[in-house]
Amino acid sequence: MKRRDFLKIVGIASSATLLSSCGVEKGTEKLIPFLVPPDEDYIPGVAQYYSSTCTECPANCGVSVKVVDFNPIKLEGLEANPINRGALCLRGQSSIVRLYHPDRIKQPLKRGANGQFQPIGWDEAIQQVVQALKSARGQGKANVYLSGRTTGSLSRLLDNFAKDAEVERVPEYEPFAHANLREAYRLVFGRKEIPFYRIEDADFLLTVGVDLVETFVSPVSYAKQLSRAKDRENFRWLHFEPHASLTGFQADKRFIVKPGSEAYLVGFFLNYILTNGLNKKRIPPEITNALPKIDAGQAAEKTGLDADTLNKLAAQLAEARAPMVISGGVSTHQKNGLETAVLTALLQWALGLTDRLVDFARAENYDHVGSVADVQQLVKRLNADEIGVLFLARTNPVATLPAAIPFAQAMARASFKVALTDFLDETAEQCDLILPLSHSLESWGDAEPRKGLLNLIQPTVEPIFNTLSEGDILLAIADGYQGRPNVFSYQQWLLREWNRTYGEAFVDEFLKKGFYEAPAKAVRLSLNTRALTRFLKDAKLDVRPQGHILYAIPSLRMFDGRSKVLKLTSEIPDPLTTISYGEWITVSDETAERLKLKDKDEVAFQVNGNQLALPVKVQPGLNGDVSTIHWDQLERAFLDVDQRSGEILAVVSGGQMQKTGKKIAIPILSGSMEEAYERGIFPDHNGHGMKHHADVRETLYPPHEHPEYRWAMTIDLEKCIGCSACVAACYVENNVAIVGKEEHLIGREMSWIRIEPFYGKDRDREMNFMVMLCQQCCNAPCETVCPVYATMHNPEGLNAMVYNRCVGTRYCHNNCPYKVRRFNWFDHEWETPLDRMLNPDVFVRHKGIMEKCTFCVQRIRTARDVAKDEKRKIRDGEVIPACSQTCPTDAIVFGNLLDEQARVTKLAHSDRSYRVFEEIGTEPAVYYLRKKEIKDEA
Amino acid sequence: MKEKIIPIGIVGYFLLMVALIGVLGWYWQNFQKTPVQPIEFPHNVHVGKLKLDCQFCHKFPSKSKFATVPSVKLCVDCHKTAATDRPEVKKLLKYWEDQVPIEWLKVYSFRKNANVNFSHKPHIRAGVDCSTCHGRVDQMITARKTRNINMGFCVSCHRQERAPTDCWTCHK
Known part of the structure; x- marks a missing residue:
């Protein structure tokens, strides 16, 4: 081709492109008004x-749900709520x-003749359930x-439902049911509960294996409490764990401590307290006699700690x-977990x-929560073909139960399986009918996480999909079964229930406040001597x-494993290892060196014929032969x-790696x-790296002025x-x-704030x-260095990123x-309705x-707007960035450095x-x- | 002769293109500025003659980012009885009868990538008259753009009035 021909073709092609692109820009947007304006307070x-x-x-x-133009866009902890007091966790x-x-x-969805799920209408779905219920009763x-943990009014409705629709409500299944802890409190005090x-209010906290802040x-409640406790100078916290x-x-x-030795540790403390009066x-x-006698020497041998330290700790505990003292987590999820829990309760x-x-x-x-033993009972009944319709609400036993309990096979024997769930999980996939549940942000309800504390659930958005709340479904089925017209919605039922239980004045306040705390009823505890003595005689600590x-x-x-579907939880790395996606197993320095x-x-890890092969992450501070894996990543076998x-026992021993x-x-x-x-990220113990020690390099640029805010x-x-x-x-x-x-693997994560773990010289x-x-x-x-001034210092001390210029x-x-700083390598999509x-x-x-990070400039803007309306400056504490707002330990404080009275100024000058x-x-x-200086050695 | 057809054709093609682009440009400049609204709402009658305050219908500029268009109910509240014989009012009442919202066309907007976080509220608070940006609506039938609201226009006013010119004031 000649050069001229080439130019001609290019010319024609480009002019055609130019013409065709004309007019594209003007896709006129529409302004669609309301027919009738929504309620008065909507702006x-x-x-x-x-x-x-x-x-x-x-x-x-x-939570306090932030709703803009009818879309909930963010959850924040509810400031006044006694559980989380304004904070919220990652999940x-x-x-x-x-x-x-x-x-x-x-x-x-209903399973069709071809085995595939087919969409059906709600009326038909309810009809099918009612029919299945009746025919099952007909066959005797x-x-x-079977549901996940249910509390509050929904639990009461379930009881009504059970009566009306002749359905048996079996003990609820939660993978983390804390069964050993509850069983221990039953044995010791006759109360199958987890206390608060x-x-x-403690000044000497001793925790054994319990993952309090995880x-x-x-966890948010405990993290908040720990933070408040740490404000007190005399607070000390010792933690014992094998991993x-x-x-x-x-x-x-x-x-x-050595794996499996926690019972000896607690047992020793108990013996020390008792023998020294x-x-x-x-x-x-009777109980003292039945107690296993453990002296400091024996405890030291079992736990691997030294006897003097143990004696000293016990004395401190007594004084x-x-x-x-709290035990839980891994220390109660092992073979002698029940013993550990019982001894702790006694202590x-x-x-x-x-x-x-x-x-x-x-x-x-946890009143209605059972344990895996109850599920085993159910499996037995299923295998005996005693079960007709099996409801599975908000629970995924197929994926979470130990493989020794063949739930999937057993549930196949029920004549009709109905899942009430929001995702098509492993359990729902085995069901005949799936009734999709509305999210709690779309439905009415309440929850009673602690005795006497009722938390409100109220809808903040119309259901996004064709879903119903569990309450509405239960009412419809019960009415269908009884042959009554379904007139009550769950909302109406709830209001009636609230009115009846607490009175009308309560409801208004409840809706405004978001929770209700009933006065606590004093609980008289006494030792359950007989059961306890019997248990202690058979106790096996070793x-x-x-x-x-x-x-x-x-x-x-x-x-x-339930939060895995959220995607965001995978995007945020695990704080100890900074691994985001994928599965891994941790090994100790010792194992890493040996292998x-x-x-x-x-590595390949084998136990009794079960094998897993996973990449390793070397974890400082691990016992020699110990590895950890996240619960949701371990096969149920x-x-x-x-x-x-x-x-459920979560400690797998006898393995080979x-x-x-x-x-x-x-x-x-x-x-x-x-x-x-020694690099300036953390100051060393001599204070090197601190402000007054640093040899600061001078700048060549003129200083910035901050007239009002910094x-x-x-x-x-x-x-x-x-x-x-x-x-x-x-x-x-x-x-x-x-x-x-894929992007994370090449280091292109987008997080504006990150948590970096650093292990010191004493790696343990x-x-x-x-x-x-x-x-x-x-x-x-x-x-x-920016050639286009896309990032510049603004008069309020912010490093403003101007996207248009970039x-x-x-x-x-x-x-x-x-x-x-993070670079956008691609346009990122928010798949509808995520947008x-x-x-x-x-x-x-x-x-x-x-x-x-912009220091949440949009929040500064909102606060400024309010301040200007009132013709004043922004007050201290009025701007709270998202990170600071949600922090369960109040570690992050934000404010104006020019305000001498501001909290941030005082802390910055501490x-x-x-x-x-x-x-x-x-x-x-x-x-x-x-960090404060490490307090004296124990 | 044949040899000339091709060059003439090419020149002709380009001339045609230039002309087309020119015509289209002129067309958009002059006609697209006044959008054809589903109802020809006469601002001059409501603002000029009846002296209604802007915020009587556009309710929110003093409280929110958005001035907002009035709900159909607000229109009908008056027009249930007022001027019901006019063809455009009949159109309105038909919308109300069918309970269908009116799809107005937006007159002022920013390009999406301009990343502008414009809010009416601070401007009203500072006492800026609506006509500063929106022109003499009391003299228009259908509202149309009288000036290009671009960064130059914003900044010149902000400078003049000593309003903040920090990037993050307007860009989010």
Whole structure:
């Protein structure tokens, strides 16, 4: 082709393109008004807040739902709620994704003749259930309702339903039913409950294996309490565990004990208190005689701690004004877990804790929750063909039960299986009929997570799909069964129920406040001497796990696996390992050395014919032959059941580990978890790296002026527990994209705030979390290299990122010493209806531009608007960024540094304050409060 | 002769293109500015003659980002009885009867990628008159754009009035 021909063709083609693109731009938008305006208090584009309850896990924290233009866009902890007091965890923050999840079941489904699910209408679905119920009764079979934990009015409705529709309500199934703990309290006090532990009022806390701030019963509540307790100078917290957990690293001192030896540890403390006559409450001689006698020598031998330390600790425990002992988590999920729990309960009694700190009046409400033993009973009945219709509501036993219980096969024998669920999970897939449930943000209801505490659930949005609430479904089925017309909605039923139980005045206040706390009824405890003596005589403390031991630990991110569907929970890395997507197993330094393992090397782990092959992550602070795996990643074949209590045993012993030689790609987001010290990330113990010690480099640029505000943040590293709730809150608040595993593998995660674990020289005990976000530097290295002024210092001390100007050179990212800038390599899609949860006040960034933390500038803007309306300046505490708002330990404080009275100013000028990389002279606006000196050795 | 057809054709093609683009440009400049609304709402009557306050119908500029278009009910509240014989009012009443919302066309908007976080509220609070941006609506039948609301226009006014010119004031 000649050059001229080429030019002609190009010319013609380009002119045609130009012409065809004309007119495309003017896709005129439409303005569609309301027919009738909505209620008076609705203002378009302005956020409204509704009180409700988080239903992502059984803790049922109170939430305040931010609704803009009829779309709930964010959950925040309800400030006044006594459980979470304004905070929310990672899962709670992520749970809004569940509401808009495109994979939710969108209408009732029925298994057709070809075995596939077909959509049907609600009336037909209810009709089918009613018919199935009747025909099963006709054949003399029992109809059974198995659900996840149910509390409050729904539980009462279920009782009515059971009567009306002749359905038997069997004990509820929760994988984390704390069966051993509850069984222990039954044996000791005759109360099958989990008390509320008032650790806020304790001054000497001793925790055995319990993952207080991760998943244990009500983690946000406990994290909040720990933070308040840490405010007191005399508070001390010792943690004992055989593995390495997030909670453990937060304690003042973490003791690594030999696997399976926790019962000896607690038993020793109990013996010490009793033999030295330090017990505040009497224990009858029958029990004392039946108690296993454990002296310091024996305890030391079993636990691997030294006898002097143990004696000293026991003495401190006895002397403490308000001691507290809790065991749970891995220490009660093993073969002698029940013994550990019983001895702990006795110790609590002996120390007099049961009068005040171990509170049964506000016990966690597990009234209807059974254990795996109850499920086994059900399996037996299913196998005997005794069950007709089997309802499975909000529970996934097929995926979560130990493989020894063949639930899937058994449930196939029920004549009709109905799932009430929101996702097509493993259990729903086996069912004949699926009734999709509305999200709690779409329905009316209440929850009673603790005795006497009623949390409101109210709808904040019209159901997004063709779903109904469980209450409505139950009412419809019951009415259908009785042949009555279905006139009552669950909302009406609830109102009637509330009115009847509490009176009309209550309802108004309840709706306004979002919760109701009934006065606590005092609980008189007494020892259940007979049962206890019998139990203690047969107690076997010695379990001595052999070989390589694997601990299945509940995941902070996925709980029992139910939060895995949220996607955001996978995007946010596990705080201890910084692994986001994929499965892994941790190994100790010792094992790594012995098997010559490095991160990502695959190992084969075998126990009794079961095998798993997973990449490893070397975890500092682990016992030699111990490995951990997250509960949701372990195959059910490895799990066993304690037949005495029905607790799932999560400790797999007798294993063998081998290196396979393969390397598996898993995204480990942190580059290094060790080189933080002596580099200015954390000041060393001599104070090097602190402000007054740093040799700060001068800047060549003129100083910035901040006439009215200088926004700043302080992060207390003593309080930060690495729970990553801030990360989740940031994702939701700022429309941060979820990019997936492939992008994470090449280091392109988008999080604006991240939690970095750093292990100190004493790798077993010293670990610090660094919360890293844009430092909003005064002399920002990113600003000076931007060729287009896309990032610049604003008059309020913020490092403003102007998306329109950005051309994507990424120089700023390259020049940022904190590595907090993120580049959009792609346009990110929010699949409908997920786009409805986008925050309208925050721009959705497109391909080719940088982004980073803005200190939630949209919240500053909102606060300024309110302040200007009232003709005043923004007050201290009026602007709370999303990360700070949700922090369960109140570690993050935000405010105006020019205001001398502001909390942030006081903290920034405190003795513990320092800034990361102080010496390079960037003058960050984020101040860190370093950890307090490690208190005296025990 | 044949050899000339091709070059003439090419030149002709390009001339045609230029002309077409010119015509289309002129067409959009002059006609697209006044959108054809589903109902020809006479602003001049309501604002000019009846002296209704802007916020009587556009209820929210002092409270929200958005000025908002009035609900159909608000129109009908008056027009149930007022001027019911006019053809455009009949159209309105038909919408109400059918309970169908009116699909008005937007007159002012920002490009999506302009990333503008414009809010009416602070402007009303500062006492900016509606006509500053929206022109003399009291003299228009159907509202149309009288000036391009671009960054230059915003910034010049912000400078003049000493309003903040920090990027993050207007860009989110």
